[in-house]
Amino acid sequence: MNENITPNVPPGTTASHGGLHTGHDGNGHGHDDHHHKQSFVSKYIFSMDHKTIAKQFLITGIIWAIVGGLFSVLFRLQLAYPDETFPILETFFGRWAKGGQIQPEFYYALITMHGTVLVFFVLTGGLSGTFANLLIPLQVGARDMASPFMNMLSYWFFFLASVVMFSSLFVQTGPASGGWTSYPPLSALQGAAEGSKIGMDLWIVSMALFVVSSLLGGLNYIATILNMRTKGMSMTRMPLTMWAILFTAILGVLSFPVLLSGFILLLFDRNLGTSFYLSDIVLNGQILPNEGGSAILYQHLFWFLGHPEVYIIILPAMGLVSEVMSVNARKPIFGYMAMVGSLLAITILAFLVWAHHMFVSGLNPFLGSVFVLLTLLIAIPSAIKVFNWITTLWRGNIRFTPGMMFSIGFVSMFISGGLTGIWLGNSTLDIHLHDTYFVVAHFHIVMGVSAFFGMFAGVYHWFPKMFGRYLNNTLAYIHFWVTLVGAYLIFWPMHYQGLAGVPRRYVDFRLWSSFNHFTDLNKMITVVSIIVFAVQLMFVFNFFYSIFKGRKVRSTNPWGSNTLEWTTPINPGHGNWPGEIPEVHRWAYDYGKDGRDHIMQTEPLNPNETKH
Amino acid sequence: MDIVSKQREKIHPHKFIMWVAIGSILMMFAGLTSAYIVKSNQANWEEVQTPQAFWWSTAAILLSSLTIQMALRAFKQRAMQQYRLLIALTVGLGIAFVVLQWIGFNWLWDGGVRFIGAGAGQFLYIIAGLHALHVIGGMVALTVIFLKAFFGKTRSYSSVPVEVAATYWHFVDLLWLYLLIFFVWLG
Numbered sequence: 001m002n003e004n005i006t007p008n009v010p011p012g013t014t015a016s017h018g019g020l021h022t023g024h025d026g027n028g029h030g031h032d033d034h035h036h037k038q039s040f041v042s043k044y045i046f047s048m049d050h051k052t053i054a055k056q057f058l059i060t061g062i063i064w065a066i067v068g069g070l071f072s073v074l075f076r077l078q079l080a081y082p083d084e085t086f087p088i089l090e091t092f093f094g095r096w097a098k099g100g101q102i103q104p105e106f107y108y109a110l111i112t113m114h115g116t117v118l119v120f121f122v123l124t125g126g127l128s129g130t131f132a133n134l135l136i137p138l139q140v141g142a143r144d145m146a147s148p149f150m151n152m153l154s155y156w157f158f159f160l161a162s163v164v165m166f167s168s169l170f171v172q173t174g175p176a177s178g179g180w181t182s183y184p185p186l187s188a189l190q191g192a193a194e195g196s197k198i199g200m201d202l203w204i205v206s207m208a209l210f211v212v213s214s215l216l217g218g219l220n221y222i223a224t225i226l227n228m229r230t231k232g233m234s235m236t237r238m239p240l241t242m243w244a245i246l247f248t249a250i251l252g253v254l255s256f257p258v259l260l261s262g263f264i265l266l267l268f269d270r271n272l273g274t275s276f277y278l279s280d281i282v283l284n285g286q287i288l289p290n291e292g293g294s295a296i297l298y299q300h301l302f303w304f305l306g307h308p309e310v311y312i313i314i315l316p317a318m319g320l321v322s323e324v325m326s327v328n329a330r331k332p333i334f335g336y337m338a339m340v341g342s343l344l345a346i347t348i349l350a351f352l353v354w355a356h357h358m359f360v361s362g363l364n365p366f367l368g369s370v371f372v373l374l375t376l377l378i379a380i381p382s383a384i385k386v387f388n389w390i391t392t393l394w395r396g397n398i399r400f401t402p403g404m405m406f407s408i409g410f411v412s413m414f415i416s417g418g419l420t421g422i423w424l425g426n427s428t429l430d431i432h433l434h435d436t437y438f439v440v441a442h443f444h445i446v447m448g449v450s451a452f453f454g455m456f457a458g459v460y461h462w463f464p465k466m467f468g469r470y471l472n473n474t475l476a477y478i479h480f481w482v483t484l485v486g487a488y489l490i491f492w493p494m495h496y497q498g499l500a501g502v503p504r505r506y507v508d509f510r511l512w513s514s515f516n517h518f519t520d521l522n523k524m525i526t527v528v529s530i531i532v533f534a535v536q537l538m539f540v541f542n543f544f545y546s547i548f549k550g551r552k553v554r555s556t557n558p559w560g561s562n563t564l565e566w567t568t569p570i571n572p573g574h575g576n577w578p579g580e581i582p583e584v585h586r587w588a589y590d591y592g593k594d595g596r597d598h599i600m601q602t603e604p605l606n607p608n609e610t611k612h
Numbered sequence: 613m614d615i616v617s618k619q620r621e622k623i624h625p626h627k628f629i630m631w632v633a634i635g636s637i638l639m640m641f642a643g644l645t646s647a648y649i650v651k652s653n654q655a656n657w658e659e660v661q662t663p664q665a666f667w668w669s670t671a672a673i674l675l676s677s678l679t680i681q682m683a684l685r686a687f688k689q690r691a692m693q694q695y696r697l698l699i700a701l702t703v704g705l706g707i708a709f710v711v712l713q714w715i716g717f718n719w720l721w722d723g724g725v726r727f728i729g730a731g732a733g734q735f736l737y738i739i740a741g742l743h744a745l746h747v748i749g750g751m752v753a754l755t756v757i758f759l760k761a762f763f764g765k766t767r768s769y770s771s772v773p774v775e776v777a778a779t780y781w782h783f784v785d786l787l788w789l790y791l792l793i794f795f796v797w798l799g
Contacts, residue, residue: 146625215636219629227625253632257640264738265647268727275730276651292656292730297647304643 048148049574053155054134061126068117073533075110078102080526082508105194107507108177115180123313123451125158131458132221132245138565141230143575146223150216157213161206168202176203184277184295188269204263211256221249232584239563239588243340244319247347248312255308262301303354310447311350317454321407324461327561328404329396332589335388342381349378359427360434368427375425382418402476403461409484410453417446438498441491449487464558468571469550475542486532493521562600563588587612630776634783648735658731662795663716669709676705677785684778688771699758706751713744747784753777
């Protein structure tokens with residue numbers, strides 16, 4: 001055990017963290033602990049090992065991604081073939097798809113749940129939860145998180161939130177159907193729609209549990225990164241993944257509580273008769289007594305989280321991409337400090353732009369112009385990042401691994417989606433473009449698909465660390481090309497639809513003769529969606545197949561990477577390093593230095609080397 | 613071996629977690645009190661009188677901050693008898709605080725402030741209620757620490773759990789002071 005560590009352990013804390021062990025043979029899979037037997041439950045279910053918790057988050061996220069993706073296929077069927085009937089849908093969904101056609105109420109429930117599931121359960125829980133848990137202790141050089149117990153709670157709150165959200169799909173009146181933003185009065189009045197009944201309550205409860213999960217996780221991520229770095233691991237020696245996750249966690253910890261306060265007021269309005277968000281409403285011919293409330297108040301509270309939320313989704317992806325790209329270009333990341341600075345700038349600006357979601361909600365136009373300015377400022381750090389990724393690739397010795405392909409794809413997607421952000425950030429253009437398919441195209445490319453690409457890059461790159469095996473490369477390349485081309489084919493045409501004024505969230509455009517010429521385009525988008533969805537199922541097959549049957553990893557550092565996770569055994573036990581935690585002597589990006597391919601962070605400096 | 617080690621002689625990670633958590637809780641109350649300010653400028657806003665009981669509850673929670681600080685000092689001096697007494701006293705004052713808040717709520721309710729509407733009264737129920745929930749959470753933590761001091765199988769010399777609990781307790785105390793001043797000022 002580490003001489004530097006043991007004597008300094010605060011006495012008394014040992015009892016609460018008993019049961020920790022490290023594998024001697026470095027093969028922590030199944031037979032590592034000869035002197036401390038762990039039961040199946042404590043090892044795989046209520047585990048406090050950050051690596052196991054990461055896998056739990058990832059697999060839960062994958063299940064949710066399949067569910068959320070399936071929802072989109074269903075509503076795309078309605079959009080492309082409103083005249084056709086699909087009897088199989090009635091078999092599965094009963095009265096929601098009466099006569100084999102998706103009913104309007106069901107359509108709204110589908111888009112609502114698609115958004116909720118993908119934004120929160122997949123790209124927040126699944127993405128941050130997986131890679132923060134897996135990488136933080138491994139890359140900063142710690143045995144586990146600051147509080148492994150809280151970390152375990154974080155997953156199980158996520159699980160509970162998942163169970164509640166999933167159960168809302170099966171209630172009589174259906175799940176929430178007021179959009180993922182759940183604006184009142186639709187979300188606040190039980191009688192407003194089928195989906196505003198019990199489904200909405202379950203949605204709020206599930207989201208509250210989700211917020212608790214995010215906060216428990218975020219507190220741990222921040223404390224671990226700031227307080228538990230190994231000797232020599234100064235902040236500026238950390239890989240960019242750590243910086244990105246740190247800023248993500250800060251965003252979450254500061255913005256999720258505000259969302260929670262908004263939900264609490266919403267719950268009171270729904271069930272106890274308060275009027276925080278309700279005023280002057282006529283519902284089904286009845287004049288409601290509620291007065292003095294403001295629906296705009298909810299929008300402020302919601303978007304104060306809602307906007308940072310999109311950075312909570314994209315920052316970890318940026319971190320993963322920066323790391324994977326540098327490793328596979330065999331070059332140091334270009335502009336490390338500029339990368340950190342731009343992450344910081346995005347984090348600060350994230351809190352100052354929320355009202356750009358509300359340009360047409362009656363916001364004071366003068367206030368709107370301030371938010372336009374602040375919103376457009378985000379283009380600067382974003383452009384710095386894109387420039388640095390491209391210059392990292394420039395004259396690199398690129399290895400086109402699947403992780404690298406997805407990283408490059410991420411940059412392509414981020415540029416394409418980011419450019420339309422400049423359009424939408426202008427309040428005048430937003431008058432025309434708001435609530436059209438242009439917005440749908442913008443955020444799916446820049447946030448949805450980009451974040452998925454970052455996530456895939458991370459999964460392909462760190463799968464060997466997670467399971468000691470590789471994913472199948474052939475399937476990976478098919479996955480990449482079909483997803484990249486498919487994503488552009490799906491979302492690119494939506495820009496034109498949006499410019500023509502096609503509104504989002506509408507169930508049926510048949511009576512709208514000015515949009516008739518989009519009929520064939522809609523069919524094309526739907527067909528491509530189905531193909532892309534099928535390819536994702538192929539990825540899921542690859543994932544689970546490779547856990548058990550994939551090619552085995554033979555060396556501890558298969559990618560020739562510099563960071564600390566590759567100094568652990570191939571299958572690290574709980575505690576990560578069998579011996580001492582390694583000391584760090586240099587930053588994470590010494591690739592191609594002094595004629596050497598790569599120099600790991602643990603290698604001491606030469607006498608004539610300058611410090612970094 | 614322990615996960616939490618003083619690898620770099622910095623603030624203990626558990627203490628740091630508490631400070632970040634405090635920032636996070638503050639954001640929730642900042643959200644609620646700013647909603648209060650926004651709403652108070654709109655039509656049909658009704659003000660309420662701050663219940664008398666809230667002044668007594670304020671005294672109770674201020675006093676409890678003193679007792680928990682003394683408990684922490686007693687723990688560090690290993691005066692365990694005194695420490696247990698002071699922790700018990702703190703929990704007792706916490707219970708008194710919550711009961712007094714409840715009495716204050718009842719007084720408001722009997723005075724005709726119901727959930728119908730969207731004035732200062734409805735906000736007060738929610739904001740002070742959420743604060744009381746945070747106090748109850750602190751009391752649960754203190755009770756666990758208290759029971760450990762009596763029945764713990766291992767003798768604990770680390771003051772970190774007590775320090776973390778004390779930090780949190782001072783925080784809910786100061787948070788209440790902020791909320792009270794806010795209510796009196798704007799209510």
